[in-house]
Amino acid sequence: MEKVSIDPREYVVFDVETNGLKSKKDDLLSISFYKPDDKKEYSKFLPLELNRKIVTTHINGITDKDLIGATALSQDEFDYIVDEFELEKRTILIYAGGNFDKVFLSEYMKRHQIFGFDKLRFYNFKRNIISSKYSHGNITKDNLCSIFNIEGVKQVHNSLNDCKLEWKLFERMGGYYYLVTEGNGGDNVFRLNEDYIIPASLLSSHPNLSRILSERPYIECQSNVIKSFEIDAKGIEKFPTNFTGMTIEHLINSMLEVDKQNSLPFLEENKRKLDFIGKIDNGILALPMVFNLDGTVTALRKKDKEMEERLNSTTKKLKEQIGPLVDYIQNDIFNKERILSQELVVDSKNNILALCDLSTEKAILEIKTNPTDSLAYKEQFFYEAKGRDIYHLKMEWVKNRDTNLLKKVIFHISYVDAHIGTPGSSNWVEGKREEKRLQKIGEIQKYLSSSDLTLVSFTNISSPIKLQCKNCEHEWTVRYSTLMKKIPDCPKCKVHRSREKNPFISEQDRKKLRADNYYEKILRKSNHTIVAINYTGSKDDVDAICVNCGYKWTTRADHLVDRCWCPKCKKEKTSASI
Numbered sequence: 001m002e003k004v005s006i007d008p009r010e011y012v013v014f015d016v017e018t019n020g021l022k023s024k025k026d027d028l029l030s031i032s033f034y035k036p037d038d039k040k041e042y043s044k045f046l047p048l049e050l051n052r053k054i055v056t057t058h059i060n061g062i063t064d065k066d067l068i069g070a071t072a073l074s075q076d077e078f079d080y081i082v083d084e085f086e087l088e089k090r091t092i093l094i095y096a097g098g099n100f101d102k103v104f105l106s107e108y109m110k111r112h113q114i115f116g117f118d119k120l121r122f123y124n125f126k127r128n129i130i131s132s133k134y135s136h137g138n139i140t141k142d143n144l145c146s147i148f149n150i151e152g153v154k155q156v157h158n159s160l161n162d163c164k165l166e167w168k169l170f171e172r173m174g175g176y177y178y179l180v181t182e183g184n185g186g187d188n189v190f191r192l193n194e195d196y197i198i199p200a201s202l203l204s205s206h207p208n209l210s211r212i213l214s215e216r217p218y219i220e221c222q223s224n225v226i227k228s229f230e231i232d233a234k235g236i237e238k239f240p241t242n243f244t245g246m247t248i249e250h251l252i253n254s255m256l257e258v259d260k261q262n263s264l265p266f267l268e269e270n271k272r273k274l275d276f277i278g279k280i281d282n283g284i285l286a287l288p289m290v291f292n293l294d295g296t297v298t299a300l301r302k303k304d305k306e307m308e309e310r311l312n313s314t315t316k317k318l319k320e321q322i323g324p325l326v327d328y329i330q331n332d333i334f335n336k337e338r339i340l341s342q343e344l345v346v347d348s349k350n351n352i353l354a355l356c357d358l359s360t361e362k363a364i365l366e367i368k369t370n371p372t373d374s375l376a377y378k379e380q381f382f383y384e385a386k387g388r389d390i391y392h393l394k395m396e397w398v399k400n401r402d403t404n405l406l407k408k409v410i411f412h413i414s415y416v417d418a419h420i421g422t423p424g425s426s427n428w429v430e431g432k433r434e435e436k437r438l439q440k441i442g443e444i445q446k447y448l449s450s451s452d453l454t455l456v457s458f459t460n461i462s463s464p465i466k467l468q469c470k471n472c473e474h475e476w477t478v479r480y481s482t483l484m485k486k487i488p489d490c491p492k493c494k495v496h497r498s499r500e501k502n503p504f505i506s507e508q509d510r511k512k513l514r515a516d517n518y519y520e521k522i523l524r525k526s527n528h529t530i531v532a533i534n535y536t537g538s539k540d541d542v543d544a545i546c547v548n549c550g551y552k553w554t555t556r557a558d559h560l561v562d563r564c565w566c567p568k569c570k571k572e573k574t575s576a577s578i
Contacts, residue, residue, distance in 0.1 A: 003175035004128065008036035011170075012085045013093045013163040014122075016101045017060035019051050023107040027051050029062050031073070031105065033085050034163035036171075042081060043160045045070040049111075061156040078114050092122045095141050095166050099124050125170050130192070130208040131180035136282045138187065139180055141166065147189060147278030148172045177212055183279065184286040190274035197270050197346060200354040200383040204376055210428065216350050218421040218431020221378035223392060223414040227328060231321040233406040237314045238397050243287075243307075245369045247297060248395075249357060251315050252367065254295035255326045256358070258341040263355060266344055270353070295319060325411050333391050333413075334360050347383050354383040363389040365413075371396045374416045382418040390416040444483070451487045469493060472513030473538075475521070492517065511536070518542075518557065525564040532560060 013034040020026030027050050033042040045062070047070045048054070057063055082088055094101045102122045109117045131139045141162070142153045150168045154161060177192045179202075192212075202209055238244060253260070287307060288300040295315055299308035330336060343356040358365040364384050366377065374381065374392045381390045396410040421431045441458050444465070448455060456466040456475055464477035469490035476491055492513060515535040522532040522544075531545045535557055542557040546566035553567065 004125070006171050006175045010091055011036060011093045012087060012090045013167045014101055015094070015159040015162040015166065016104050017056070017062055017157065017159045018104055019048070019054055019056050023104045025050060028104050028108045029054070029060065029067070030159050032159035032163050033081060034160065034167065035085055036167045040085065041160060042085065044073065046072060059157055061158065072112060073108070073114065075114050078116060082116060088119050092120055093166065093170060094122060094124050095126050095169070096124060097126065125173070127208055127211055128173060128177050129180060130177060130206050131187070132182065132205050133207055134205065135180065135187065136284070138280050138282050141169065143280045145169055147280060178277065179206070179274065182282065182284070185284065186279035186281045188279050189277040191277060193273065193275070195273045197351055197353045200352050200380045203379040210432070214429045216352070216428050218428045219378045219382045219418055220421045221375050221381070221416065221418045223374035223416040225412050225414050227413045229322070229325040229328070229411040231409050233408050235313065235317040236406060236409060237310055238406060239311070243311065247311050247315055248318065248369055249367050250291045250297070251295040251318060252326060252329070253341050254293060255319070256330060256339055258339045258358065260341040261343050263342055263344040322411070328413070329358070329365060333363055333365055337361070345384055345386055352383050354380060356384045359388070363391060365391040365393060368392065368394045370394065374414055378418045381416055385418065390418055392416050447484070448487065452490065453487065471510050472517055474513070474517045522560060522564060525561065530564060530566065
């Protein structure tokens with residue numbers, strides 16, 4: 001967990017004020033740069049170009065009066081900023097969701113044909129704040145400044161003042177990473193350290209964790225549904241996720257008579273390893289309840305009694321119908337063995353812990369009240385299982401299309417295979433890159449499915465993509481951006497059609513084009529030492545002739561492509577070397 005440098009000589013802070021959130025549709029109203037080592041400042045208002053009026057005055061205080069006489073940023077002005085603030089030598093520091101400031105500057109420079117953006121290097125230190133993807137939008141720069149006791153926060157924003165605040169915040173954070181967890185009434189902010197054991201559940205809920213745990217193994221996952229149970233939803237209510245999840249899991253536990261493990265002392269000790277920084281209000285208050293042995297709940301506050309009745313009413317209806325599901329879990333998954341709840345599993349090598357919803361010595365079952373695919377929880381499953389069989393219980397809530405009322409609930413149980421990735425993707429970073437590449441290949445193949453083209457090879461969107469024509473088997477490369485604008489015509493077929501009055505290619509002409517293309521491919525791959533004749537198809541035999549020694553042989557066409565050499569010349573060369 002390597003710290004980020006906070007040396008002021010390495011950075012320039014950058015901030016913007018805009019007329020909205022969309023960089024291609026909303027105006028950039030002002031830009032500011034700040035050098036923290038020598039306190040040099042630069043600010044500039046920019047005129048409206050895309051919008052008719054300013055609509056964000058309540059946020060940034062910018063009015064029409066401020067923009068009187070404002071001129072667009074020019075290439076000369078940008079070059080001046082680059083020189084004065086050493087933008088090409090330093091890292092440009094921002095704090096923004098989705099690289100907001102960087103994206104707005106990029107789009108502005110494109111519109112005004114200002115060159116030099118590609119030479120800039122940005123660092124968004126919001127990456128150092130590891131919050132949940134379900135957070136409530138309260139992990140703002142202003143709120144962080146408050147818990148770090150940084151003064152100067154203003155209700156109406158100003159890009160230059162924000163630059164200075166951002167530097168103070170970045171400096172006060174000390175280059176560390178910070179974990180944000182949801183608490184009662186507020187989100188708790190802790191400074192992370194290497195002694196803290198990371199809960200596996202956070203790997204899916206807190207995306208920025210992957211940036212600092214990149215050396216962990218990449219997990220591959222496949223799953224298939226092995227059993228489904230459907231119940232009538234009459235009288236059943238779907239509550240917010242936390243209520244539904246806790247009550248249904250508690251009901252299943254009570255019906256299974258599980259042996260609940262007390263992992264709380266270990267978890268509390270682990271939490272104490274973190275340095276508490278402060279709490280940011282989130283407006284969410286917990287509903288204190290007691291979980292009863294019969295699967296029901298009891299609210300501790302009088303004002304929550306109505307919710308207690310609704311939860312218990314749903315629990316009663318569920319209990320009347322999920323007997324077969326519970327029997328299946330007891331008998332078919334756990335073989336009537338003693339079932340643990342909340343078993344703690346620690347992976348010391350990767351410094352990750354996991355809590356199992358249900359487990360025995362041979363299997364684990366994770367309960368999720370949403371229909372999300374197992375892939376989303378693959379790391380949690382892997383670390384919980386520790387080599388055991390993995391089962392995933394998920395729920396599908398089906399509504400009536402006409403009334404929008406809950407119609408039925410389907411419980412799906414999947415068998416999951418979660419394992420460390422293949423050698424080419426065993427590292428998380430490499431594996432994630434390969435996962436994205438395969439996803440992009442699937443998208444391109446689907447895009448080309450209705451055309452006469454097939455995808456031969458794809459590395460990434462920045463590298464040439466190789467295509468092949470189904471008609472003549474000609475191969476050529478195109479750029480990703482070009483391909484996605486419009487599916488191209490085959491260059492060979494297009495030339496052939498332009499020479500003929502009939503725009504359609506006959507089957508005989510297709511065979512000739514394929515043979516010509518194969519002939520050229522073999523010549524090219526063999527460095528003009530092998531000639532291929534009588535080609536009819538990639539899986540058929542083809543005759544080959546060595547130009548150097550005159551040897552002739554017959555082999556399958558696709559095999560000759562893979563082993564494009566003369567067997568006689570190779571044998572003589574091997575004998576001579578021995």
